[in-house]
Structure formats: structure tokens, C-alpha cells
Amino acid sequence: MRYLESIEERKRTRALWEEIFPEDSASFLDYYYEEKALENEILVEEAGDEIVSxxxxxxxxxxxxxxLWDSRYLIAVATKPEYRRQKRMAKLLTQGMRDLASKEMPFVWLMPAKAEIYLPFDFRYVYQKWEGDLPAGSGGEGLSVVSLAREDFAAAACFLERELEERFSVFPERSEEYLQRLQKEVASEGGGLAALLQGEELVGIFSYWPGEGNMEIRELIVDGRFLPDFLRLNQPQTAETMRRIDSLAAAIRDYFQKSGFGGAVKGEISVVNTGWLGQEKPAIMARICNFAAFVKEIRSWGPKTVVLQVQDELIPENNGVFRWELTSTDSRLIPSPGETPELALTIGELTEWLLGGDAPEGYSEIIPPKGCFFSEIV
Incomplete structure (x- = not known):
């Protein structure tokens, strides 16, 4: 088991990716191995000269x-069929998380193909994406859509961060560099980035790429005026907001028609990760790596101390009894093996609770981050 260092070694993993994930196109993998795989960490097991896991x-x-927290998105968990059922994946996952814990990485996250693979490693769902179809739409509101130009990335990044921060406590940083890379990613499948305008005012950003027989909007972030009333005002939906949403849909469909994606307009336009349109579906799982680092961002309504027993079978530093001291600004974890715990939780239960789940009975005054948003594919 080892981490790959050179560019040449990293690119050798492409053959395993292509074998295990044949649905990914050559152009997408070209993007991935020219961008992502040159700066990430790739942990492998080999048999002779062959990378098998x-x-x-x-x-x-x-x-x-x-x-801002540093984090890792787990992807390309792959083992050649003839080398499966030898606990190779378990070894790689465990060693990788232990290494990240030693670097004080608070948590890692992934989009699972099957949740049951990762549940034994204490990953838990923390984000439900929304999937639905774009309404047929009707004109109005003076809305238009234009392709997002490179010179507009700075303004677009500011817009995205402002809108996401108003609704979510945890989300990947949106920056010019993020948008530059995202543009390359969606372009690898024939897609792009676009801006929704009301007159000259920026009121939305979306990324898209063609799917099988339809168009898929990967992420749609809009100004709060175009959000449903149950999100904006915690009130029932009004005809006014529905009119704005219909206008938004019409502008997007018109953009695709004029951009040469006429077939998509005639069929479905699926929308993913709006945070509101369509139906919720479990999407992203996470797992706390270094609990002491993670709790630095947890707060309480006032001074509070919890004697907590953490059960973590994979990362020894997290396992044990701790005195968890919280204030209204931060918290810290102090090893306290001699004390009797008042609360015992697995690291998976802690992950679920502290990244948006319900608090154990009697601990509602502890304030974890509320609301995660993830739309990343790789």
C-alpha cells in the first residue's frame, strides 16, 4: 500500500478507472487526469507491477x-474484480482516513454508489439533493440567460457565495479558480456555465451538460426572490413566486434553444441540486476524521460541559472518553479517561448529528452547523 507521487504513476490508475467505471467518457477522464489527479492523494495497492485497488x-x-476548512472528497474507490473480497478497499479507506486524521482533517465526504458499502466505516448521509424537471415556463420578468464569460467569474463567485451562505452553513468554497475548473469539467461532456440576468442584474448561475436524451442542469443557484416562499419566508407558496419561477424556467429553455440544444427543450430538462426544485434524494455521505479538530466549530447557547464517550473502531485518536467544553463562540475536546460518560455515541452518530441531524434528547442547546450543500461530482 502506498501513495502515488509522480504524474506518470498517477496516470496509470486511469486503466483501473476505465475498467470499473465504463460509463465515464474518455473526454471526462482526460479532464480529470489533467486537472484533479495531479493534485490529489491516490492511495493504491499493487500486485506486481499492476495497480489492483x-x-x-x-x-x-x-x-x-x-x-474555511480543508477537506477531502473521496472518489474512485475501485478494485479489480479478481482481487475483491480480500479487504483491500477496507485497508485503503482506513489508512487514508487515519492519515488525514493525523493532519487534523475535520471530515471527509463522498457520493456513494451504494450506502451499505460505507456505513460500516461510519459514513452517514448529511445532504439530500433535490431532483426534478424544469417547469415548462412562461415569459416575463425581463429575464435572460447568457453564457458565463471568464471575465465574469469573480462576480459570479461572489454571487454564489452570498446566496449559499444565506441558506447553508457548510458548502464548498466558490472562487474564480473553482469556476474555471468547473467550466472545464462540464465542457468535457459538452456543457457549460450560464448566468441568469434581470435586465443587467445577476440573479442566478447554473452549470449544465447533456444527458441521455435530455439536458441536465447540474446546479442552479438563484437570487432569493426566485426561491419558493416556504424557503424565503417559511410561508405557503404564492402565485407571485410561482410566476417568477415560471419566468426563470422560460428564460433557461430559451437559452438552450438558441444555443443549439433544441432537442433538450422538446424533452425533459432535469435539475439537480437547487435545494428546492423536485424531490429530495440522499446524495452525500460524510465521516468525521479528527473529532478534536471538528468540534472547534461547534458552539452552545452558553457555557456547557459534556462528558462524552466516542466509539471509533478505525481511528484510535477519536476513541475514548472526553470532556467536551463548549461556549457561545467555540468548543474544545479534552481527553478524560477517568470520568464516567454521560453520553456515548459512535463517530457515525456524531457525524450525522453534528452535520445537520437531530440532537440527542437533552442536548438541543449545542449548536452545530445547520444545512449542508454539495453539488460536486469529482
Whole structure:
């Protein structure tokens, strides 16, 4: 088991990717191995000169309650069929998380093909994406859509961060560099980035790529005026907001028609990761790596101390009894093996609770980050 260092070695994993994930196109993998795979961590097992199992850890900066955290997105968990059922994946996952814990990485996250693969490793769902079809739409509101130009990335990044921060406590940083890379990613499948305008005012950003027989909007972030009333005002939907949403849909469909995607307009336009349109579907799982680093961002309504027993079978530093001291600004974890715990939780239960789940009974005064948003594919 080892981490790959050279560019040549990293690119050798492409053959395993192509074998295990044949649905990914050559153009998409060209993008991935020219961009992502040159700066991530790739942990592999080999048999002779052949790479037979791998896990890749892609770096992301996350905003968590207004502070930037370093994190890793887990992808390309793959083992050649003839080498499966030998616990190779388990070894790679465990070693990778232990290494990240030693670097004080608060948590890691992934989009699972099957949740049951990762549940034994204490990953838990923390984000439900929304999937639906774009309404047929009707004109009005003076809305238009234009392709997002490189010179507009700075303004677009500011817009995205402002809108996401108003609704979510945890989300990947949106920057010019993020948008430059995203543009390359969606372009690898014939897609792009676009801006929704009301007159000259920026009121939305979306990314898209053609799917099988339809168009898929990967992410649609809009100004709060175009959000349903149950999100904006915690009130029932009004005809006014529905009119705005219909106008938004019409402008998007008109853009695709004029951009040469007429077939998509005639069929479905699926929308993913709006945070509101369509039906919720479990999407992203996460797992706390370094609990002491993670709790620095947890707060309480006032001074509070919890004697907590953490059960973590994979990362020894997290396992044990701790005195968890919280204030209204931060918290810290102090090893306290001699004390009797008042609360005992697995690291998976802690992950679920502290990244948006319900608090255990009697601990509602502890304030974790509320609301995660992830739309990343790799």
C-alpha cells in the first residue's frame, strides 16, 4: 500500500478507472487526469507491477460557519474484480482516513454508489439533493440567460457565495479558480456555465451538460426572490413566486434553444441540486476524521460541559472518553479517561448529528452547523 507521487504513476490508475467505471467518457477522464489527479492523494495497492485497488482523495476548501476548512472528497474507490473480497478497499479507506486524521482533517465526504458499502466505516448521509424537471415556463420578468464569460467569474463567485451562505452553513468554497475548473469539467461532456440576468442584474448561475436524451442542469443557484416562499419566508407558496419561477424556467429553455440544444427543450430538462426544485434524494455521505479538530466549530447557547464517550473502531485518536467544553463562540475536546460518560455515541452518530441531524434528547442547546450543500461530482 502506498501513495502515488509522480504524474506518470498517477496516470496509470486511469486503466483501473476505465475498467470499473465504463460509463465515464474518455473526454471526462482526460479532464480529470489533467486537472484533479495531479493534485490529489491516490492511495493504491499493487500486485506486481499492476495497480489492483485504489482510493482517490480530492482536496476541497469548505466554508463551515463562515470559516474555511480543508477537506477531502473521496472518489474512485475501485478494485479489480479478481482481487475483491480480500479487504483491500477496507485497508485503503482506513489508512487514508487515519492519515488525514493525523493532519487534523475535520471530515471527509463522498457520493456513494451504494450506502451499505460505507456505513460500516461510519459514513452517514448529511445532504439530500433535490431532483426534478424544469417547469415548462412562461415569459416575463425581463429575464435572460447568457453564457458565463471568464471575465465574469469573480462576480459570479461572489454571487454564489452570498446566496449559499444565506441558506447553508457548510458548502464548498466558490472562487474564480473553482469556476474555471468547473467550466472545464462540464465542457468535457459538452456543457457549460450560464448566468441568469434581470435586465443587467445577476440573479442566478447554473452549470449544465447533456444527458441521455435530455439536458441536465447540474446546479442552479438563484437570487432569493426566485426561491419558493416556504424557503424565503417559511410561508405557503404564492402565485407571485410561482410566476417568477415560471419566468426563470422560460428564460433557461430559451437559452438552450438558441444555443443549439433544441432537442433538450422538446424533452425533459432535469435539475439537480437547487435545494428546492423536485424531490429530495440522499446524495452525500460524510465521516468525521479528527473529532478534536471538528468540534472547534461547534458552539452552545452558553457555557456547557459534556462528558462524552466516542466509539471509533478505525481511528484510535477519536476513541475514548472526553470532556467536551463548549461556549457561545467555540468548543474544545479534552481527553478524560477517568470520568464516567454521560453520553456515548459512535463517530457515525456524531457525524450525522453534528452535520445537520437531530440532537440527542437533552442536548438541543449545542449548536452545530445547520444545512449542508454539495453539488460536486469529482
Amino acid at each position: 485504489m482510493v482517490q482523495w480530492n482536496p476541497y476548501s469548505l466554508w463551515v460557519n463562515g470559516r
